[in-house]
Amino acid sequence: MERETKKSGNMDVKSAGGRALGLDALRGFAILTMVLSGIIPFGELPEWMYHAQVPPPDHVFDPEVRGITWVDLVFPFFLFSMGVAIPLAFTRRMDAGARRRDLLVKVAERGFLLAFFAIYLHHIRPFVLQPSDQDPWVWWTAIGGALILFPIYTRLPDTWSRSVRWTIRGAGFAGAIVLLSQLTYPDESGFSLYRSDIILIVLTNMAVFSSLIWMVTRDRTNLRLGVLVFLAACILAAREPGWVAAFWNESPLPWLFRFDYLKYLFILIPATMIGDRLAAAMKQGLPSVLPDRSLRGAFRYHVTAVTGVAIMIILLAGLLSRQVFLTTAAVAVLMSVTLWLFRDAQSGNDRLFRDMLLWGAFWLMLGLVLEPFEGGIRKDHATFSYYFVTTGTAIWFLVPLMIWIDLFRGARVFSLLVRNGQNPMIAYAGMQNFVLPVLTLTGIHGYLLSVTGDPWIGVLRAIGYTVILALLVSWLTRRRIFWRS
Structure with missing residues (x-):
């Protein structure tokens, strides 16, 4: 299938064979709303504006x-975006x-860089200092x-020699170590x-763990599902006194790893299965842009683009x-109606979305x-239902994001989410x-605090700050400045 490419600003929007822009948009949505949720002011806002287990007004x-x-x-x-x-x-x-x-070397390198990012970033946060x-x-x-993080994590051109790239990264690590050695904290x-x-x-x-599991079970989906069953057994057994609980609650490196963290594999492993299906589809040039004539008659896609969002709102x-x-x-009725529309999946797009929606x-x-x-x-402490x-x-x-962006040519509309999703470390x-x-x-911040005392006005302030961040990250992405682990 011939690759179709559309230009949107400084972004090459590829309908086939390129990046999964819908996935980038989901990742961008997740990271920006994560940032927004962290700066929404406490106060007399409705309970649905905060974590359910930290309700207003006392939080x-x-x-x-x-x-x-x-x-x-x-x-x-x-x-989920990471898993896909x-x-x-x-x-x-x-x-x-x-x-x-x-691949094993890449997994180890990524684990080290993410762990360093987690420790270093927290040490230089203003509210920690x-x-x-x-x-x-x-x-x-x-x-x-x-x-200092730029020389460590910025993706440097492959045309530069390995020695130059490692020298730049080493200088970044040296600067980070010097800074960490000079900082003291309230205690x-x-x-x-x-x-x-x-x-x-x-x-x-x-x-690390989801990558290793995927490598072992790449062609054995049943075994991957079996990992979930075994993990569920460990979690349930660890709730009762015995050797499983004793083992589960110990860690050789408690600052880095706890067995309890593995519970999130209930999200990552299903996500890798969606990633497998999407990877196979992208090799065939899917999802592909709909011709104008098909676009006007694609009733099932319009319905799916709406029901996906409606289901989320109804659930919350x-x-x-x-x-x-x-x-x-x-939710069952909405999903059934949507899946019924894909009952006679003929095109590659139809089969891809039907398979994804069935798993969903x-x-x-x-x-x-x-x-x-x-x-x-509940999220805390997380239940099986939550995962x-x-x-x-x-x-x-x-x-729906894939439909809007890939099928309906909406990459320009969602470009801010896409570009932030392509650069999540800087956004975070x-x-x-x-x-x-x-x-x-x-x-500016002090002035805005003085004139935005009302909680809802404070929400608008938080949204404004998040938009500033999104625009900054988008600007860096357009100039091919990425942080990568």
Whole structure:
């Protein structure tokens, strides 16, 4: 099939054989909403504006609260994006001639770089250096520390010699080590391996273990599902006294790895199965842009583009209000109607989306059936229902993004999400280590705080900050400046 390419700004939007732009958009959506959720002001906002287990007005953790909000979706959406990307990246490398040993080296390198990122970034965050009333040096340290990350993580041109690239990266590591050796914290301590970003530590573990599992089970999907069964058995057994619990609760490197982190494989492993299907489809040039004549008559695609979003909204509202049966029934009806439209899948696009939606329906219904188990769905402490519901929701949200971007030629509309999804490390670090420090040092942040005391106005301020970050990351992406692990 001939590759069709469309130009959108400075981005080459490829409908076939290029990047999975819908997946990039999902990753961008996840990272930007993750950043937004972290800067929304506490106060008298509705409970659905925060983690369900940290409700207003006191925002005290309450594990008895059941249900999920949009804030509880952003992290599993990012994990899901990571899982889908693993088969895409490794298949591309293997097709280019990479051997299994090369992939193992890449996994080890990625694990090291992500772990370093998790530890270093947390050490240079302004609210870690000084929790309140930050002095100017704190903000300058946050900015300077972030700049040091560029020589470490920026993807340098392949035309540069290996020695030059390693020299630049080594200089970055040297600068980071010098900075870490000079910093002290409110408890008068210095550098500590235990001072790290827990989200990034979890991502590190998931990147390593899900990659290894995929390599072992690449052509054995049943075995990959068997890993989930074995993992579920370990988690359930660890809740009772005995050797499993004793083993599960120990770790040779507790600052880096805990067996409890493996629970997120319930999201990553299903995601790799979607990644396998997508990788196979992309080799055939799918998903492909619809001709104008087909676009006008593609009723099933228009329906799917709407129902995927509707299902997510119904789930969030229904589960938080504890209308579990009505929510399950409504979601089941919407999924059934959508899948019925793909019953006679003829084209490659139809078969791809049908397969993805079927897996999404399976995981979503499995999660909803398990909802009463463990007292109801919740993020903290996460339930089996949470893993499967969020996985299914991610699939049913990814498919509409692929339809809008790849089939309906909507890459320009979603370009901000796509470009941030292609540069997630900068997007994750950029708010606390650039946008907020710059706005604070210039006095803009202080002024905006004084005139945005109302909680909803504060939400608009948070959205504005997030848009600034998104535009900055998009600008860097257009200039091919990427951080890569």
